[in-house]
Amino acid sequence: MKIAIAGAGAMGSRFGLMLKQGGNDVLLIDGWQEHINAIKENGLKANYNGEEITVKVPIVNQNEVPTGEQFDLIILFTKAMQLEKMLQDVKPLIADHTEVLCLLNGIGHEDVIEKFVPMEKIFIGNTMWTAGLEGPGKAKLFGSGSVELQNLGIGQEESAKKLAETLSASGLNAKYSDNIHYSIYRKACVNGTMNGLCTILDVNMAGLGATKPAHDMVVTIVNEFAAVAAKENVNLDIPEVIEHVETCFDPTTIGMHFPSMHQDLIKNNRLTEIDYINGAISRKGKKYGVVTPYCDFLTQLVHSKEEILGAK
């Protein structure tokens, strides 16, 4: 399959690498020139579950996407705030048959994608895979993960199932979800707890889980997400979601991972996706008349930290 990865940072590199190893024709697309140069010169390097590997994979700057090339699938893996610009840049690659899959963290990305892609070609989902970048052209990939996805367009279930099979054939452990809004809220609870808290406390997920207040903070935040989700007729199974969130504490699986928000702000001094996660719950809470004090406070804390560190 001919696949473009639009946003080839940590996660785009993981998916690109695994899909390439799975026999697909992969093109990486990104805007970070140093990273692009490194991959062009030396290939995509990765510490892959402890083994140092190099994969030769083409990469282009998003300002120079090849005209006239058509892709079967475009996987979006930018940061939330970069999504619209990336869609503008890859527009020439979106042919009538091109499917577009969005696995970004956060809530509501379909509103942006719909401006560029016909509804029947949009697939949305989330992933529990993790990834980090050690520097330009070098990823650190460990642990296992999963993907859940669904079609947005009516009658596209078979295409969504086939898409999940394509990802799984490359080891990405993808499955079709028959209620992706539920799955997205369930995953947003993971990010709404792990990402902001690990960033402010400067710990990985196992480190957070080892603190005494961790469980109570998770319970309170998940309850805020659930109260907002209920207003959108998404009724989360709260005990199950809390259990799911707390699987991230396990140091033998993904607990040693520093969430992407920590990588952004603490490691790389970059702005975070907080407005698309806890911030989205605060905004929706105000709209629906639901109080969300933990999400409000965590959003403010992360924004204050961005200011203090002069993040860009």
Ligand SMILES: NC(=O)C1=CN([C@@H]2O[C@H](COP(=O)(O)OP(=O)(O)OC[C@H]3O[C@@H](n4cnc5c(N)ncnc54)[C@H](OP(=O)(O)O)[C@@H]3O)[C@@H](O)[C@H]2O)C=CC1
């Ligand atoms: N990392 C993870 O473990 C997980 C991440 N996600 C989600 O996946 C999406 C993509 O995240 P992720 O892959 O972590 O994003 P990255 O920050 O690794 O990459 C996103 C983009 O940021 C820019 N960039 C990244 N690092 C640097 C740097 N050091 N200097 C300059 N530019 C840089 C690049 O684009 P540009 O130059 O154009 O800005 C890159 O394409 C997000 O929605 C995230 O929440 C979901 C699950 C796990």
Ligand SMILES: CC(C)(CO)C(=O)C(=O)O
């Ligand atoms: C759940 C987690 C922490 C890893 O999949 C993540 O989504 C992130 O790092 O942003």
